[in-house]
Amino acid sequence: MSTTFERIRALVRQDDWRASDHAIVRMAEQDVLGSELADRIDDGIVVEDYPNYHAGPCVLVLHYDEIGPVHAVWGIEKGTDRPAVLVTAYRPNPTRWQDDYRTRKP
Secondary structure (H helix, E strand, C coil): CCHHHHHHHHHHHCCCEEECHHHHHHHHHHCCCHHHHHHCHHHCEEEEEECCCCCCCEEEEEEECCCCEEEEEEECCCCCCCCEEEEEEECCCCCCECCCCCCECC
16 A cells, blocks of 8 residues: 555544645536545545655545546645645546556556
8 A cells, every 4th residue: 555645544534634726626627525535535546656746745546426436636745744635636537547447548
């Protein structure tokens, strides 16, 4: 399991998280609720891990809500250890992802 995601999950479980402005816009466009993603953080599956990302460690996580699959980027800002940040969330485009929504199509 991703060390970054473990840290993020621990923060989210403690309700120590926020959504970025970008995430709020994207979620509104695609009928995604950040609170649902946070409530289901333990069910998330890491798709890609970016522990050395320039803005701070982050992970692309596959979630499911009542509508279907959701990709969410969760991170921790560089130079901080809290809160977890929901950077963006969107419904993955099936033309770009395999049926498992964890593997990009060539």
